[in-house]
Amino acid sequence: xxxxxxxxxxxxxxxxxxxxxxxxxxxxxxxxxxxxxxxxxxxxxxxxxxxxxxxxxxxxxxxxxxxxxxxxxxxxxxxxxxxxxxxxxxxxxxxxxxxxxxxxxxxxxxxxxxxxxxxxxxxxxxxxxxxxxxxxxxxxxxxxxxxxxxxxxxxxxxxxxxxxxxxxxxxxxxxxxxxxxxxxxxxxxxxxxxxxxxxxxxxxxxxxxxxxxxxxxxxxxxxxxxxxxxxxxxxxxxxxxxxxxxxxxxxxxx
Amino acid sequence: xxxxxxxxxxxxxxxxxxxxxxxxxxxxxxxxxxxxxxxxxxxxxxxxxxxxxxxxxxxxxxxxxxxxxxxxxxxxxxxxxxxxxxxxxxxxxxxxxxxxxxxxxxxxxxxxxxxxxxxxxxxxxxxxxxxxxxxxxxxxxxxxxxxxxxxxxxxxxxxxxxxxxxxxxxxxxxxxxxxxxxxxxxxxxxxxxxxxxxxxxxxxxxxxxxxxxxxxxxxxxxxxxxxxxxxxxxxxxxxxxxxxxxxxxxxxxxxxxxxxxx
Numbered sequence: 001x002x003x004x005x006x007x008x009x010x011x012x013x014x015x016x017x018x019x020x021x022x023x024x025x026x027x028x029x030x031x032x033x034x035x036x037x038x039x040x041x042x043x044x045x046x047x048x049x050x051x052x053x054x055x056x057x058x059x060x061x062x063x064x065x066x067x068x069x070x071x072x073x074x075x076x077x078x079x080x081x082x083x084x085x086x087x088x089x090x091x092x093x094x095x096x097x098x099x100x101x102x103x104x105x106x107x108x109x110x111x112x113x114x115x116x117x118x119x120x121x122x123x124x125x126x127x128x129x130x131x132x133x134x135x136x137x138x139x140x141x142x143x144x145x146x147x148x149x150x151x152x153x154x155x156x157x158x159x160x161x162x163x164x165x166x167x168x169x170x171x172x173x174x175x176x177x178x179x180x181x182x183x184x185x186x187x188x189x190x191x192x193x194x195x196x197x198x199x200x201x202x203x204x205x206x207x208x209x210x211x212x213x214x215x216x217x218x219x220x221x222x223x224x225x226x227x228x229x230x231x232x233x234x235x236x237x238x239x240x241x242x243x244x245x246x247x248x249x250x251x252x253x254x
Numbered sequence: 255x256x257x258x259x260x261x262x263x264x265x266x267x268x269x270x271x272x273x274x275x276x277x278x279x280x281x282x283x284x285x286x287x288x289x290x291x292x293x294x295x296x297x298x299x300x301x302x303x304x305x306x307x308x309x310x311x312x313x314x315x316x317x318x319x320x321x322x323x324x325x326x327x328x329x330x331x332x333x334x335x336x337x338x339x340x341x342x343x344x345x346x347x348x349x350x351x352x353x354x355x356x357x358x359x360x361x362x363x364x365x366x367x368x369x370x371x372x373x374x375x376x377x378x379x380x381x382x383x384x385x386x387x388x389x390x391x392x393x394x395x396x397x398x399x400x401x402x403x404x405x406x407x408x409x410x411x412x413x414x415x416x417x418x419x420x421x422x423x424x425x426x427x428x429x430x431x432x433x434x435x436x437x438x439x440x441x442x443x444x445x446x447x448x449x450x451x452x453x454x455x456x457x458x459x460x461x462x463x464x465x466x467x468x469x470x471x472x473x474x475x476x477x478x479x480x481x482x483x484x485x486x487x488x489x490x491x492x493x494x495x496x497x498x499x500x501x502x503x504x505x506x507x508x509x510x511x512x513x514x515x516x
Contacts, residue, residue, distance in 0.1 A: 058410060060409065076412065077412060079410060081406075081407060081410055083403045083407075085403070087404055087407065089404065089421075089422070089425065090507045091428070091506075091507045100421070101411045104411040104412065104413045104421070105411065132506060132507050134507060152411075
């Protein structure tokens with residue numbers, strides 16, 4: 001699968017469980033295949049282990065049972081991760097922060113300047129190259145964080161509740177911008193959130209998780225056509241989906 | 255009152271009151287100058303003996319700055335080694351603490367005896383022992399304070415140990431290091447002076463501390479006070495220079511040096 005498209009999973013989890021040294025069982029028996037090119041949301045209440053699951057997918061922590069199966073495409077260096085906080089280096093400018101993954105890969109500045117400029121522009125950050133993170137608003141910082149994840153042209157983009165700390169207007173704008181970029185580049189996205197509305201708006205597929213130990217309660221395709229824009233938020237079929245999934249979520253909590 | 259004016263005017267007023275009180279005390283009690291010289295007499299002595307005292311100050315300053323430089327290089331290197339090897343940190347850190355908590359006046363005579371032909375070196379070692387710990391402790395703390403998520407991000411992008419150090423741990427540690435440096439600057443001066451005190455007078459190239467001792471023996475209190483004044487001014491100058499340096503290096507990003515919100 002040279003193109004990395006189609007239904008072949010880019011990454012799969014086979015009976016993955018995680019028990020922390022403290023004895024807390026965060027995840028149990030997760031079977032999951034992430035198809036290339038999809039926008040998959042992990043939806044669940046706080047503490048259901050969805051962030052832990054994302055970290056396992058990223059390879060940042062090992063599972064205590066089960067295994068992680070990588071697809072045919074080589075993900076090393078092609079994996080983007082966006083944290084709940086912007087997690088920027090405060091001593092570095094916007095440009096330097098976005099350059100970081102390329103610098104770590106040994107790329108020279110002048111060789112990637114055009115790509116960085118393009119990435120910054122696509123996130124509305126043109127003109128802010130020399131700004132320091134403290135000079136930016138929360139939403140702008142998150143844009144820089146996303147730009148840093150996208151500049152490597154990732155095959156797999158992992159986002160851990162990236163917009164949870166932002167106000168609603170900013171969150172909506174960033175949702176739409178993220179979707180627009182996803183449709184252009186078609187990376188595979190795994191998006192962790194506790195917002196039903198956000199997950200329905202963005203995803204092609206939603207995995208609803210139960211509270212600790214986290215299991216996958218439901219695997220739901222969202223058949224709203226792309227491109228989606230702000231008008232969708234008030235459309236009846238959108239709210240209908242949200243209602244259905246809210247119902248499932250309260251069932252998960254019970 | 256304007257905050258800026260207050261910052262300068264308030265301590266100045268206190269200083270002025272202090273000098274006036276001092277002068278009054280000396281005049282009213284008719285203090286002999288070998289017990290407590292008046293401020294005018296001290297100023298006069300400072301003016302008269304200034305050139306010769308400055309020569310001695312230079313000797314002390316050389317020891318201080320060399321000790322501070324050694325503390326930065328060795329303390330910084332030790333802190334970096336500690337972050338690279340937990341075993342090394344576990345094995346060496348207690349000894350760094352022992353050096354720190356042992357009173358320098360107790361070890362100084364030994365060091366001076368062991369290095370008896372190399373006066374400068376022996377004084378340098380004493381001052382270094384006093385000065386290096388804050389740099390080691392603060393820099394170690396800073397190197398280990400890197401944002402956990404950033405550490406994960408670096409790992410995700412396959413950063414080497416060197417890249418992790420160069421692009422993440424060292425910049426994170428810079429403000430901590432600078433705090434250590436400001437403390438060490440003052441301590442290096444104290445260490446140099448204490449070492450000179452223990453070494454005693456002797457030789458021609460004597461530092462300010464020996465001049466203080468000598469003046470004390472000869473009951474030349476005005477000169478003693480003048481030398482003390484120079485020493486204090488030097489300490490303040492070192493602190494000011496290091497503070498300015500900190501400001502320059504991290505003012506564009508670190509919370510501790512940001513201007514107040516307007």
